[in-house]
Amino acid sequence: MASNPEPALRVPSTREVTVAVHDLGGDGAPLLMAHANGFCGGAYGPLAQVLAPHRHVWALDFRGQGQSTPPEDLDFDWDGLADDVLAVVDALGGGPLDVVGHSMGG
Secondary structure (H helix, E strand, O other): OOOOOOOOEEEEOOOOOEEEEEEEEOOOEEEEEEOOOOOOHHHHHHHHHHHOOOEEEEEEEOOOOOOOOOOOOOOOOHHHHHHHHHHHHHHOOOOOOEEEEOHHHO
């Protein structure tokens, strides 16, 4: 089971959501990892170790997963997930920023 480290950032998104963002370390240009449904940003820890010599890896926990809060109305939709990514990109400097996603995070 992947561990989910304490978030480095807590970023406000839409509909009263706070997104947990994890600094998985590394050197170089930032790379944001976006997890699949039911996962968390910490799932990318082993991959971040491989990428660390080349990229500074960040991972978010989408709304209602990992250490992020759910929307108050408990309505999970694609627009909200996109809002989470955009909020994190802004928090990391606004881009350009490479993002790698799997399933729902893709």
